[in-house]
Amino acid sequence: MNLNAQDLSKHQWKDRLILIVAEQKNEKFQQQLTELQKHQQGLNERKLVIYQILPEKYTTGFEEENWKNSSELFQKYKAEKSDFRVILIGLDGGEKLEQTEVLSAEKLFNTIDSMPMRQAEIRKNK
Structure with missing residues (x-):
């Protein structure tokens, strides 16, 4: 059953994804x-x-149900060697950022805002 990979691919070219992956709901999570x-x-x-x-x-x-x-x-x-990982997946479906520490919103937004597609979005929305 390839449901989950499909779940993520439905976002391609529409959404950027943040995957918060943890062994259990721990402090970093x-x-x-x-x-x-x-x-x-x-x-x-x-x-x-x-x-x-x-x-x-x-x-x-952020729902606790569903x-x-x-x-x-x-x-x-x-x-591989951590019980916590956060991953940014871009509009093209590629991994853009990955770390095993809590990702600050500032670093996340700066990373995204430096991407060519985001730059185009910013110009278009001005």
């Missing part, structure tokens, strides 16, 4: 959610969709 929640407007402006990914399930956004049972995304994106 919660800190990352809190950091991103404080910057909703910036997330929306940059067309960011949040995926919370745990070993047996995942959900989108979890889907599946381990496929976790298996694909989990960190």
